Amino acid sequence: MSSAAPLVQILANVRHVVLVLSGKGGVGKSTITTGLALALRQAGNKVGILDVDLCGPSIPRMLSVGRPDVHLCDAGWVPVYTDAQKSLALMSIGFLLDDPDKAVVWRGPKKTALISQFVSDVAWEELDVLLVDTPPGTSDEHLAVLENLKKHRVDGAVLVTTPQAVSTGDVRREITFCKKTGVPILGIIENMSGFVCPHCSECSNIFSKGGGEELAKLTGSVFLGCVPLDPQLSSSMEEGKDFMELFSNSATSTAIGGISQTLLQRLQTT
Amino acid sequence: MADVPDNAPEHCPGTTSEKAGTSASCQGCPNQSLCASGATKTPDPAIAEIGEKLSSVKHKILVLSGKGGVGKSTFSAHLAHALASDSTKEVALLDIDICGPSLPRILGVEGEQVHQSGSGWSPVYVEDNLSVMSIGFLLSSPDDAVIWRGPKKNGMIKQFLRDVDWGELDYLIVDTPPGTSDEHLSIVQYLSSTHVDGAVIITTPQEVSLQDVRKEIGFCRMVKLKTTIFCTGSALFTEKMCQDFNLTLLGKVPLDPRIGQSCDEGKSFLSEVPDSPAADVYRTIVHSIQEYCSKRVTGDQDTC
Numbered sequence: 001m002s003s004a005a006p007l008v009q010i011l012a013n014v015r016h017v018v019l020v021l022s023g024k025g026g027v028g029k030s031t032i033t034t035g036l037a038l039a040l041r042q043a044g045n046k047v048g049i050l051d052v053d054l055c056g057p058s059i060p061r062m063l064s065v066g067r068p069d070v071h072l073c074d075a076g077w078v079p080v081y082t083d084a085q086k087s088l089a090l091m092s093i094g095f096l097l098d099d100p101d102k103a104v105v106w107r108g109p110k111k112t113a114l115i116s117q118f119v120s121d122v123a124w125e126e127l128d129v130l131l132v133d134t135p136p137g138t139s140d141e142h143l144a145v146l147e148n149l150k151k152h153r154v155d156g157a158v159l160v161t162t163p164q165a166v167s168t169g170d171v172r173r174e175i176t177f178c179k180k181t182g183v184p185i186l187g188i189i190e191n192m193s194g195f196v197c198p199h200c201s202e203c204s205n206i207f208s209k210g211g212g213e214e215l216a217k218l219t220g221s222v223f224l225g226c227v228p229l230d231p232q233l234s235s236s237m238e239e240g241k242d243f244m245e246l247f248s249n250s251a252t253s254t255a256i257g258g259i260s261q262t263l264l265q266r267l268q269t270t
Numbered sequence: 271m272a273d274v275p276d277n278a279p280e281h282c283p284g285t286t287s288e289k290a291g292t293s294a295s296c297q298g299c300p301n302q303s304l305c306a307s308g309a310t311k312t313p314d315p316a317i318a319e320i321g322e323k324l325s326s327v328k329h330k331i332l333v334l335s336g337k338g339g340v341g342k343s344t345f346s347a348h349l350a351h352a353l354a355s356d357s358t359k360e361v362a363l364l365d366i367d368i369c370g371p372s373l374p375r376i377l378g379v380e381g382e383q384v385h386q387s388g389s390g391w392s393p394v395y396v397e398d399n400l401s402v403m404s405i406g407f408l409l410s411s412p413d414d415a416v417i418w419r420g421p422k423k424n425g426m427i428k429q430f431l432r433d434v435d436w437g438e439l440d441y442l443i444v445d446t447p448p449g450t451s452d453e454h455l456s457i458v459q460y461l462s463s464t465h466v467d468g469a470v471i472i473t474t475p476q477e478v479s480l481q482d483v484r485k486e487i488g489f490c491r492m493v494k495l496k497t498t499i500f501c502t503g504s505a506l507f508t509e510k511m512c513q514d515f516n517l518t519l520l521g522k523v524p525l526d527p528r529i530g531q532s533c534d535e536g537k538s539f540l541s542e543v544p545d546s547p548a549a550d551v552y553r554t555i556v557h558s559i560q561e562y563c564s565k566r567v568t569g570d571q572d573t574c
Binding site: 023024025026027030055056058061062101102103104105106107108109111112135136137138139140142143164165166169170172173174175176177180181204205206207208234237238 | 372412489534
């Protein structure tokens with residue numbers, strides 16, 4: 001393992017760092033992170049994803065990168081690229097596991113130590129946006145990411161919720177976490193917002209609707225938009241296919257594309 | 271067992287950690303020399319105390335999932351409601367999701383207060399025979415965030431087990447956060463001198479969920495916790511996974527929008543929508559769990 005280059009140097013080529021957070025599990029943080037990354041790439045940006053969910057790393061599967069070996073260069077760990085043009089880079093704990101079915105049963109201090117390495121030792125090349133996918137909660141992983149990114153600007157966080165009160169209830173706490181740790185809130189995304197039937201295009205609200213927008217109003221945050229519950233999005237993620245390419249005319253990809261543009265504008269003006 | 275004293279510095283490794291007293295964070299801590307002497311590394315006496323305290327609890331069930339958002343809290347709450355529908359049974363729920371406590375809302379008791387008496391903290395009563403303890407009741411506002419590292423979360427879990435006046439219980443159901451981390455290790459360790467009937471693992475049929483559930487199964491095997499499984503939605507892959515791991519698939523719950531609605535409103539959907547196909551499956555699952563628990567009482571070996 002090479003000695004870590006100074007953190008500031010490693011991330012010097014990364015223009016914007018965005019955390020993807022949610023107090024609540026299962027709202028689609030990894031799906032939204034992947035969707036936003038694909039949308040930003042489609043719009044011509046160089047994008048990186050740092051997957052710090054040590055217990056449940058989902059992104060490698062969603063980007064269909066399998067279980068590659070991680071290599072070292074002088075500057076640190078080389079991220080895995082999804083294509084030869086290096087338009088989308090990924091570093092995930094998933095790459096470090098010999099056995100993807102083996103649980104990472106670590107207490108906080110050990111998780112903190114590995115995340116520090118992740119943040120410090122990945123040799124990101126020039127990136128327009130680095131998205132950091134996180135597990136649910138407000139604990140060791142989140143504090144570790146923030147402590148280690150403190151020397152580099154964290155532009156802010158995007159919070160993902162679903163419409164239900166059980167979800168927005170946890171996301172309110174995540175908003176408090178951001179305020180207490182000084183992380184600007186770039187906006188709130190309401191995922192699984194309405195279900196569009198692929199056969200009849202009728203929209204039904206399986207998980208209700210509007211909770212995310214209400215939460216944004218309540219907390220004075222920007223509402224970035226809604227992403228519907230779309231079986232084609234779920235299956236694309238499941239199979240590691242580029243949803244934004246395959247279903248570029250769908251309402252869902254328009255929604256994700258719109259959110260990514262709003263996000264980019266907010267990053268470029270703050 | 272990691273334990274963080276109140277006067278410890280921010281990155282305290284815990285008084286029973288191998289690095290107690292010797293880590294960089296220990297510099298300047300008033301407990302440093304005590305920890306470094308090794309006196310704090312003996313088995314946590316709380317484990318035996320908890321064993322004693324919970325000897326009046328007949329059955330303990332953990333509800334786990336590697337994956338977030340699959341319905342652990344929903345299931346825990348409705349399992350409790352269903353078990354408590356027998357008024358002769360005493361049922362309690364323990365919510366150890368310290369960062370995201372959902373049970374108070376799902377049970378319709380958000381905003382209730384916990385009281386302290388000579389015999390300990392009293393849990394909040396949902397029904398006469400159904401009580402719950404959650405950090406949610408200790409927060410002064412719905413916006414309060416619990417930004418704690420592992421050792422402090424572990425301390426809270428210990429207090430819940432040792433200091434709550436649970437009373438005589440037929441069932442104690444423990445709802446957990448997603449993952450395989452401090453909370454999961456702690457609950458297993460703190461309950462190690464008691465009898466735990468087993469764990470129910472919740473999943474959805476997607477591979478992204480099954481991927482995490484396989485890890486959870488690995489965790490259960492590592493800590494020698496008897497496991498069974500249930501699933502939401504249709505489940506060909508789940509059935510295969512259960513076969514591969516020699517686990518019982520308790521049931522497949524169809525997605526019903528009224529489940530989420532009931533949870534948001536703090537009502538039991540078993541009462542609100544008793545005719546729903548999902549309610550039928552829940553009742554079947556609860557029955558299987560009751561049978562499993564009663565077999566353990568009679569000492570029968572279960573192949574689960």
